[in-house]
Amino acid sequence: MIRAWVLAMMMVGAGAQGAELYGVTGDGGTSPETLYRIDKTTGAMTFVMNLGAGGNGESIAYRPQDGYLYHASGSAPGDRYWEAIGVSVPMIVASGQLSGAPDEGAESEITAFTWHAGSKLHVATTHATTFLSVTSAGVATVVGPPVGQGPSGTVKGLVYFQGQYSGPVYTTLMGCAAFLPRVYFMEATGRVEDTHLLKLGGVDSGGCNGLAIDPATGVAYVVIRPADNSGRYLATFTPSTAASCCDATPIALLSDKVASIAFVPEPGRTTMLAAGALVLLTMRYGRAWRPRRCWHG
Numbered sequence: 676m677i678r679a680w681v682l683a684m685m686m687v688g689a690g691a692q693g694a695e696l697y698g699v700t701g702d703g704g705t706s707p708e709t710l711y712r713i714d715k716t717t718g719a720m721t722f723v724m725n726l727g728a729g730g731n732g733e734s735i736a737y738r739p740q741d742g743y744l745y746h747a748s749g750s751a752p753g754d755r756y757w758e759a760i761g762v763s764v765p766m767i768v769a770s771g772q773l774s775g776a777p778d779e780g781a782e783s784e785i786t787a788f789t790w791h792a793g794s795k796l797h798v799a800t801t802h803a804t805t806f807l808s809v810t811s812a813g814v815a816t817v818v819g820p821p822v823g824q825g826p827s828g829t830v831k832g833l834v835y836f837q838g839q840y841s842g843p844v845y846t847t848l849m850g851c852a853a854f855l856p857r858v859y860f861m862e863a864t865g866r867v868e869d870t871h872l873l874k875l876g877g878v879d880s881g882g883c884n885g886l887a888i889d890p891a892t893g894v895a896y897v898v899i900r901p902a903d904n905s906g907r908y909l910a911t912f913t914p915s916t917a918a919s920c921c922d923a924t925p926i927a928l929l930s931d932k933v934a935s936i937a938f939v940p941e942p943g944r945t946t947m948l949a950a951g952a953l954v955l956l957t958m959r960y961g962r963a964w965r966p967r968r969c970w971h972g
Contacts (some may be wrong), residue, residue: 831887
């Protein structure tokens with residue numbers, strides 16, 4: 676009975692997959708280059724930490740392999756930062772220069788990136804819509820797009836999800852345009868396979884400033900501007916490759932100019948799993964279980 680209860684609690688911990696939404700403000704914000712936690716239901720922004728490294732351009736993405744939130748900023752040589760951020764105890768874990776990406780002048784900044792589960796690499800795009808594959812250490816490789824087959828405008832949000840263009844789960848790459856009412860469905864090279872309108876409450880939007888999918892619900896969250904650019908709203912839609920997919924429902928007007936968003940798993944979930952595993956091992960061996968030390972030398 677106790678063993679079954681422990682297993683049930685572990686399953687609850689594994690299945691909950693709660694996640695918190697984070698956002699970073701751009702250089703034009705009231706508090707520029709600042710990381711916030713954003714309430715998914717009210718849009719309220721809670722200060723987490725100042726960032727500051729890099730010039731124009733702010734983008735963030737979560738990497739589940741190491742549990743860090745990654746931050747890209749800047750466009751000038753020597754000022755193109757790639758950083759790893761710990762969020763449970765807010766701190767910059769690593770900070771260095773992005774290498775291997777082409778110098779595209781003022782359009783060199785990374786405007787959006789996301790993590791690819793298959794390659795274990797980040798897929799990123801620059802202001803000039805050059806697509807890159809980037810390691811956790813910030814080493815970039817140009818992957819596309821083929822000439823004339825990329826997005827028609829700068830992409831300001833990238834996510835993977837399950838769609839009709841995919842094989843396994845979460846292999847369709849979706850991006851939203853920064854200055855057009857567009858959602859692009861792409862390969863990892865940036866080659867566009869389809870394009871739909873991005874709307875806000877049934878009306879064509881003015882573009883987006885961030886895109887992320889809640890891993891617990893599969894709902895897409897977008898930082899979106901009305902056609903008159905009268906502020907940035909947090910809104911939601913259900914991601915799909917259907918033409919009607921991308922009519923976002925507004926949640927709230929954000930209090931500052933958020934430039935990128937990402938979901939991070941809530942702290943404590945892995946702790947519950949580890950604690951449950953430890954209880955089961957203790958029950959099996961009849962004493963407090965401790966891992967063996969292995970010495971190599």
